[in-house]
Amino acid sequence: MKTYEIPQEIQDANTLEQKLDLLKNIGRSFSVFRIDCGSCNGCEIEIFAAITPLWDPERFGFKLVANPRHADILLCTGPVTRQMYYPLLRAYEATPDPKIVVALGACGVTGGIFYDAYSVLSGIDKIIPVDAYIPGCPPHPASIIYGLTTALGVMEQKLQKVSFEHDGDMPPLVEDSVLGNTLFERDLLVHAKRLMSYVFGRKLFDKYISALVKSGNTKDAKATKISITEAMQIEDDPRYAECMGILHNEIYTHYVMCEEEDKIDLHRVIWGAK
Amino acid sequence: MMKLLDISKKYGEITHKYPFEPYKVADNFRGKPAYIFDLCIGCAACGIACPSNAITVQFNNDQSKLIWEFDCGRCIFCGRCDEVCPTGAIKLSEEFELAVKFDKSALIQRGELDTQYCTTCNKPFSAKRLVKYSFECLSKANVSEKRLEEAKEYLCMCPTCKKTATVATFTSGKEMVIE
Ligand code: SF4
Ligand code: SF4
Ligand code: SF4
Numbered sequence: 080m081k082t083y084e085i086p087q088e089i090q091d092a093n094t095l096e097q098k099l100d101l102l103k104n105i106g107r108s109f110s111v112f113r114i115d116c117g118s119c120n121g122c123e124i125e126i127f128a129a130i131t132p133l134w135d136p137e138r139f140g141f142k143l144v145a146n147p148r149h150a151d152i153l154l155c156t157g158p159v160t161r162q163m164y165y166p167l168l169r170a171y172e173a174t175p176d177p178k179i180v181v182a183l184g185a186c187g188v189t190g191g192i193f194y195d196a197y198s199v200l201s202g203i204d205k206i207i208p209v210d211a212y213i214p215g216c217p218p219h220p221a222s223i224i225y226g227l228t229t230a231l232g233v234m235e236q237k238l239q240k241v242s243f244e245h246d247g248d249m250p251p252l253v254e255d256s257v258l259g260n261t262l263f264e265r266d267l268l269v270h271a272k273r274l275m276s277y278v279f280g281r282k283l284f285d286k287y288i289s290a291l292v293k294s295g296n297t298k299d300a301k302a303t304k305i306s307i308t309e310a311m312q313i314e315d316d317p318r319y320a321e322c323m324g325i326l327h328n329e330i331y332t333h334y335v336m337c338e339e340e341d342k343i344d345l346h347r348v349i350w351g352a353k
Numbered sequence: 354m355m356k357l358l359d360i361s362k363k364y365g366e367i368t369h370k371y372p373f374e375p376y377k378v379a380d381n382f383r384g385k386p387a388y389i390f391d392l393c394i395g396c397a398a399c400g401i402a403c404p405s406n407a408i409t410v411q412f413n414n415d416q417s418k419l420i421w422e423f424d425c426g427r428c429i430f431c432g433r434c435d436e437v438c439p440t441g442a443i444k445l446s447e448e449f450e451l452a453v454k455f456d457k458s459a460l461i462q463r464g465e466l467d468t469q470y471c472t473t474c475n476k477p478f479s480a481k482r483l484v485k486y487s488f489e490c491l492s493k494a495n496v497s498e499k500r501l502e503e504a505k506e507y508l509c510m511c512p513t514c515k516k517t518a519t520v521a522t523f524t525s526g527k528e529m530v531i532e
Contacts, residue, residue, distance in 0.1 A: 133367060133369060134369060191429055219449045228372055277435065278432075
């Protein structure tokens with residue numbers, strides 16, 4: 080859908096040479112005008128985080144201005160809602176030529192999480208030509224600084240399109256199970272993730288498996304109980320300790336013949352928390 | 354004015370040196386998802402989990418390849434792909450320097466996987482690597498030799514043919530007792 084025809088005189092005044100010329104011969108600070116085209120405000124908060132003394136973009140001469148007529152750089156956020164369509168165009172046309180447009184955030188770049196919503200146009204570049212894209216939802220202040228300095232040519236662009244076209248052999252992906260049945264590992268990992276989310280769940284899984292292997296004989300319910308209890312006692316983080324006990328009681332006992340006394344008592348005092 | 358100088362003396366210089374010095378992000382920072390093509394089996398779990406459809410897994414036009422494609426411009430760094438990936442082929446990295454100039458296609462990563470065709474009706478239905486991975490999992494899951502032989506056959510069938518074949522074995526009284 081073609082939504083906006085850029086007037087010829089704006090096109091003529093905005094060629095790449097003119098923009099590079101502006102960047103080279105500016106001789107003063109860059110004025111940045113920020114347009115919120117229907118963003119969720121996450122990006123705005125990060126922009127303001129980026130202009131605090133902690134990041135201090137005035138080192139490179141970025142200065143926020145309150146009027147597009149004073150601006151060199153338009154920093155656009157948000158997926159462009161229908162309400163913000165005309166205000167965006169007015170700001171674009173009001174900015175003196177040559178103007179540099181930066182799309183900030185996943186929304187500004189492609190529409191992000193809202194890309195197929197009924198009320199948005201999905202991305203700044205659907206309406207006006209964009210010179211630099213800064214993805215992130217919201218971008219880290221460092222990403223914003225990096226993006227702006229890249230746009231000015233201070234930093235080099237790091238990402239390139241990557242395409243793997245040759246389907247080679249895949250390495251063996253499934254490791255041998257400690258109990259001789261990978262279903263045990265599967266159930267264990269699922270339950271670990273359920274207990275502690277995926278990042279910490281994986282750590283919990285690794286901790287549990289290494290404690291289990293340490294027992295010498297993984298199929299001996301008595302030996303594993305001792306080894307897991309030991310691991311729980313030396314564990315600094317009580318969350319991991321308790322969850323290791325839960326895993327042992329709820330998953331291990333399904334795969335190895337256990338009696339009631341082979342389960343670990345989860346009461347902290349009994350297993351001897353530090 | 355003097356008061357201001359006092360305050361600034363008290364707190365010292367806190368501005369990060371970035372971009373002139375590298376910046377270390379916090380622990381568990383969710384940066385750009387890093388894709389390891391060799392580990393990807395084309396199961397499409399990430400494509401289904403991705404809330405903003407930044408990852409798409411589709412056949413190409415002549416259905417000879419399964420295309421995994423990731424558009425970093427649409428990613429919201431939620432980590433759901435990392436959560437569901439069974440092989441760890443996609444993991445959120447600490448990379449935050451993602452800005453690109455002029456050409457948005459630099460944000461794209463893609464991988465092409467060979468297609469598995471159904472042995473019965475010759476329809477493409479999955480990636481070869483997924484079939485191989487499923488077999489690998491089964492062979493280490495304590496199932497009998499006979500079941501594994503069977504699995505070799507039915508793993509290479511598309512879901513429709515699998516259904517028909519199952520109905521056929523059940524109705525002809527050939528089904529086995531699961532050991
Ligand atoms: S990119 Fe993310 S944080 Fe920024 S406006 Fe869109 S949804 Fe909000
Ligand atoms: S981090 Fe979230 S949005 Fe980004 S590719 Fe993964 S699932 Fe999709
Ligand atoms: S193996 Fe991982 S990255 Fe590949 S399609 Fe499956 S979930 Fe996605």
